[in-house]
Amino acid sequence: MDKNLLNYTIRLGDNCLVLGQRMSMWCSNGPTLEEDIALANISLDLFGQATAFYSFAEEIDNKNTADDIAFKRDANKFSNYLIVELENTNFGFTIVRNFFFDCFQFLFYERLKKSDCKNLSDIAYKSIKEVKYHLRHSTNWLIRLGDGTDQSNRKVQNALNEIWKYTDELFELDDLDQLMISNGVGVDSSEFKSEWKNLVDKALVEAKLKIPQNTKMISGGKQGKHTNSFTELISEMQHIPRKYPDAKW
Amino acid sequence: MLEENSEVWEVFIQSKNGLAHKHVGNLHASDKKMALENARDLYTRRNEGSCIWVVKSTDIVSSESEDSEAFFDPSNDKMYRHPTFYKMPDGAKHI
Numbered sequence A: 001m002d003k004n005l006l007n008y009t010i011r012l013g014d015n016c017l018v019l020g021q022r023m024s025m026w027c028s029n030g031p032t033l034e035e036d037i038a039l040a041n042i043s044l045d046l047f048g049q050a051t052a053f054y055s056f057a058e059e060i061d062n063k064n065t066a067d068d069i070a071f072k073r074d075a076n077k078f079s080n081y082l083i084v085e086l087e088n089t090n091f092g093f094t095i096v097r098n099f100f101f102d103c104f105q106f107l108f109y110e111r112l113k114k115s116d117c118k119n120l121s122d123i124a125y126k127s128i129k130e131v132k133y134h135l136r137h138s139t140n141w142l143i144r145l146g147d148g149t150d151q152s153n154r155k156v157q158n159a160l161n162e163i164w165k166y167t168d169e170l171f172e173l174d175d176l177d178q179l180m181i182s183n184g185v186g187v188d189s190s191e192f193k194s195e196w197k198n199l200v201d202k203a204l205v206e207a208k209l210k211i212p213q214n215t216k217m218i219s220g221g222k223q224g225k226h227t228n229s230f231t232e233l234i235s236e237m238q239h240i241p242r243k244y245p246d247a248k249w
Numbered sequence B: 001m002l003e004e005n006s007e008v009w010e011v012f013i014q015s016k017n018g019l020a021h022k023h024v025g026n027l028h029a030s031d032k033k034m035a036l037e038n039a040r041d042l043y044t045r046r047n048e049g050s051c052i053w054v055v056k057s058t059d060i061v062s063s064e065s066e067d068s069e070a071f072f073d074p075s076n077d078k079m080y081r082h083p084t085f086y087k088m089p090d091g092a093k094h095i
Helices: A003-024 A033-061 A066-071 A091-112 A118-146 A150-166 A175-182 A189-206 A230-243 B032-043 B065-075
Strands: B007-014 B022-029 B051-056
Touching (some): A003 A033, A003 A066, A003 A091, A033 A066, A033 A091, A033 A118, A091 A189, A118 A150, A118 B032, B007 B032, B022 B032, B032 B051
Antiparallel strands (some): B007 B022
8 A cells, every 4th residue: 555645645635625614614604695506516526526535545545435534534634734724704715715725726736637646637637627617716706805895805805914824835845745746646836836826916916905025924734733723623524424423324 | 795786697508509598597696707607606507508698687678468468369370380280300400
């Protein structure tokens, strides 16, 4: 069993599962009926991507199933980026967070398509179509809110000021990343940081929003050091499978 | 949040290339882009479409029910207008 490939695959799945779980919390709380369904659709897309990664992990591992990986791991075993676990806070906040991550995920999957690992490449080919739509959705809303009323501009600018410190983590590489990059399987996110920044800047200009200066960056997700609300997110998600281990429905 | 500046849009979906767009329902949106995206999210989740049209409901001109006699009854007894006396050629679909 390739332990590194297993951990790398789970890590990619974790980002999708955790953001999917956050998005699912909008279900029945959306600002309009239409947007409620749009956010739930995005959530389901992300769960689909997580399932694809975890199912491949299940194949590699030959012991833990995809469900075990999602529902039987403790919070500190999750290796997602902090940005995806941030609380939804308000609609504008959710849009800014998703926009940053969608830009990243789009560029990431573009490269994962070329991975030497056929399974990961296949997942990237399938998922990038969904991510293109997510990016379109978040970009349009970002511009609409940023270039909207004084109030909507202020709300998304505040959100941006708060979220910006979590963006550097997307481009940090740890030992596992380096190893997977060197064997042609993983993606070097540091290589597309400026491309990401250009993509972000272009939308921010249109949205009349500014990137805050002198921000102290925060990271730690890959090492399992998560934000305060993360344990609650995981325990809510795992509540049923943990309480009724072999429940079928 | 959006109630005061949103409008109702009618949604038409083309299920396959070459077929007519069919009315499927309506939605709220405050601009064209949002209308199209909402239509995608609300009405094409089960692989229904290949093309979407959205039209502001206020841009649709409808006949009134009190006009229905004058509009539609005269065609009741003109069976010869129906092409039922012809054999459908093989291979002709979607007519």
